[in-house]
Amino acid sequence: MSRPPTLQFWFDPASTYAYLSAMRIEEEAARHGVSVIWCPFLLGPIFRAQGWETSPFNVYPAKGRYMVRDIERLAASRGLPPFRLPDPFPANSVRAARTALMAAERGLAPDFMCRLFTAAFAEGRDIALPETLRDCLVAAGAPNPDEILAAIGETSTKERLRLETERAATLGIFGAPTFITPDGELFWGDDRLSAALEWACET
Amino acid sequence: MSRPPTLQFWFDPASTYAYLSAMRIEEEAARHGVSVIWCPFLLGPIFRAQGWETSPFNVYPAKGRYMVRDIERLAASRGLPPFRLPDPFPANSVRAARTALMAAERGLAPDFMCRLFTAAFAEGRDIALPETLRDCLVAAGAPNPDEILAAIGETSTKERLRLETERAATLGIFGAPTFITPDGELFWGDDRLSAALEWACET
Numbered sequence: 001m002s003r004p005p006t007l008q009f010w011f012d013p014a015s016t017y018a019y020l021s022a023m024r025i026e027e028e029a030a031r032h033g034v035s036v037i038w039c040p041f042l043l044g045p046i047f048r049a050q051g052w053e054t055s056p057f058n059v060y061p062a063k064g065r066y067m068v069r070d071i072e073r074l075a076a077s078r079g080l081p082p083f084r085l086p087d088p089f090p091a092n093s094v095r096a097a098r099t100a101l102m103a104a105e106r107g108l109a110p111d112f113m114c115r116l117f118t119a120a121f122a123e124g125r126d127i128a129l130p131e132t133l134r135d136c137l138v139a140a141g142a143p144n145p146d147e148i149l150a151a152i153g154e155t156s157t158k159e160r161l162r163l164e165t166e167r168a169a170t171l172g173i174f175g176a177p178t179f180i181t182p183d184g185e186l187f188w189g190d191d192r193l194s195a196a197l198e199w200a201c202e203t
Numbered sequence: 204m205s206r207p208p209t210l211q212f213w214f215d216p217a218s219t220y221a222y223l224s225a226m227r228i229e230e231e232a233a234r235h236g237v238s239v240i241w242c243p244f245l246l247g248p249i250f251r252a253q254g255w256e257t258s259p260f261n262v263y264p265a266k267g268r269y270m271v272r273d274i275e276r277l278a279a280s281r282g283l284p285p286f287r288l289p290d291p292f293p294a295n296s297v298r299a300a301r302t303a304l305m306a307a308e309r310g311l312a313p314d315f316m317c318r319l320f321t322a323a324f325a326e327g328r329d330i331a332l333p334e335t336l337r338d339c340l341v342a343a344g345a346p347n348p349d350e351i352l353a354a355i356g357e358t359s360t361k362e363r364l365r366l367e368t369e370r371a372a373t374l375g376i377f378g379a380p381t382f383i384t385p386d387g388e389l390f391w392g393d394d395r396l397s398a399a400l401e402w403a404c405e406t
Contacts, residue, residue, distance in 0.1 A: 050263050060253050062377040066391055073398070174265040188269055191394040195276070 004035045005200045008180040010168055011113070012043040013100060013127055014086075014093035015176040016057075016071050019117040020190040022177075023080060026110050032197040038109035040100035041168040042093065042161065043176055049169065055090045071121075074190075081122035091120060092128040098152040098161050099133050103140065111140035207238045208403045211383040213371055214316070215246040216303060216330055217289075217296035218379040219260075219274050222320040223393040225380075226283060229313050235400040241312035243303035244371040245296065245364065246379055252372065258293045274324075277393075284325035294323060295331040301355040301364050302336050306343065314343035 009025055011018035029036045047055065057064035068085055075083045096116060103112040115136040119125040125132045130149055137145035151157050168178075172186055179187040179196035183203045187196035212228055214221035232239045250258065260267035271288055278286045299319060306315040318339040322328040328335045333352055340348035354360050371381075375389055382390040382399035386406045390399035 050265075060377065062253075062375050066375065066377065066389060069389070070391070070395075077398075172265055172269065174263065174269065186269060186272070188273070189394075191392075192273075195280075 004033055005203065006035045006037055006182055007196055007200045008037045008039050010039045010041055010171075010173055010176060010178040010180065012041060012093055012176045013096035013113070013116055013120070014055075014090040015043060016067060016083075016085075016121060017190045018177040019121045020071065020074055020078070020080075021193055022110075022113050022117050024078065025193065028193060029197060032201050034197050034200050036110070038100070038104045038113065039164065039168075040097040040104065040109075040161070041165045041173070041176075042097055043090075044094075045165050046169055046174060050174065058089070081118070083121055084124045086120055086124070086126070091126060094128075094161075095130070095152050096127040096133060098157050099137070099148060101157065101160055101164065102148045102151060103137070103142070106142070108137075108140045108142055112136055112142070115139045207236055208406065209238045209240055209385055210399055210403045211240045211242050213242045213244055213374075213376055213379060213381040213383065215244060215296055215379045216299035216316070216319055216323070217258075217293040218246060219270060219286075219288075219324060220393045221380040222324045223274065223277055223281070223283075224396055225313075225316050225320050227281065228396065231396060232400060235404050237400050237403050239313070241303070241307045241316065242367065242371075243300040243307065243312075243364070244368045244376070244379075245300055246293075247297075248368050249372055249377060253377065261292070284321070286324055287327045289323055289327070289329070294329060297331075297364075298333070298355050299330040299336060301360050302340070302351060304360065304363055304367065305351050305354060306340070306345070309345070311340075311343050311345055315339055315345070318342045 007029060009021065011022065025036055052059050057067050068083070072083045075081070100109060100113055103109045116127055116133070119132055119136060120127045127133070134145050134149060137148060142148060171180060175188055177190055179193060181196060181200045181203055185199050187199070210232060212224065214225065228239055255262050260270050271286070275286045278284070303312060303316060306312045319330055322335055322339060323330045330336070337348050337352060340351060345351060374383060378391055380393055382396060384399060384403045384406055388402050390402070
């Protein structure tokens with residue numbers, strides 16, 4: 001029996017366009033018969049390597065204003081709640097990304113991340129706060145949310161996220177969302193999701 | 204009799220993604236009953252205002268490598284010739300943009316620009332050279348190519364392009380291609396062309 005094609009979905013929980021992809025990727029992937037691998041990482045170190053101390057949407061204000069309008073329009077056209085830009089933006093996503101790593105290995109990533117992204121970009125909640133993470137873990141059906149929350153402070157968890165972020169840089173990732181097919185083809189941006197899924201099917 | 208909806212198409216002749224849009228915009232716009240207004244400008248002064256001395260694809264090499272691969276894939280999927288990145292990149296597009304301004308006011312912009320973009324991104328020709336501009340003007344059916352080429356050195360032409368570029372910055376343009384609807388909605392990137400045309404139709 002052959003295994004279904006896969007697609008790596010690389011995201012930072014603070015990324016606005018990764019939010020848009022997270023909310024539709026499982027449904028679109030299922031339609032293509034593709035299995036999604038959720039890969040949390042941190043954009044911060046990658047942006048710093050490019051010389052940015054914050055999000056490019058802050059470094060370049062015209063781009064930032066456009067991004068908000070673009071996501072407002074896309075959210076409306078996809079039936080998502082009205083978009084809210086978090087304050088501060090970007091949120092500190094270190095704890096959220098570590099939690100996402102652990103949720104992913106328990107098979108909870110899609111549910112957990114859709115709830116967390118919605119908290120961040122529709123409900124005005126701060127994903128840096130443990131209570132936000134806890135609420136989303138509970139809502140995603142995690143049987144042991146406090147065990148996960150305790151683990152995000154452990155050295156081994158920190159090290160895993162650091163290694164994942166290094167792997168992202170090695171793969172050529174410079175932004176989020178990024179999709180990578182089994183043959184190593186890289187697609188950047190929510191607007192490339194369909195193309196990435198089609199490529200994954202062909203290989 | 205009501206006039207058809209319009210869409211402003213802002214482009215720099217050295218922009219790789221503007222090339223992709225130029226090659227399909229008239230056909231897609233016609234399908235939507237939208238009339239295209241070709242608006243040449245220069246990205247250079249806008250990039251400099253953002254602190255870049257060259258294209259962001261040079262400033263951020265990972266992004267530049269990705270852009271080439273992305274355009275190779277898109278060109279293949281749209282039946283365009285194999286993509287060639289000009290050397291040097293970006294090309295000096297000052298003369299080309301001035302020529303495009305004059306081609307636009309003579310109704311020659313679509314033909315002239317499709318030939319010029321093809322020369323730049325498929326044929327390996329340098330759009331900074333007068334002979335490239337001349338060949339494309341002739342191929343586009345310009346009755347007086349030498350008169351146009353003489354005019355690109357005139358102060359009034361230089362001033363017009365400078366003012367158009369200032370207007371682009373005032374409109375919030377930070378990259379190319381950019382599409383602007385009659386009600387001022389801005390869409391950035393070749394991947395937003397369909398959304399821009401739909402928006403133009405609804406207003």
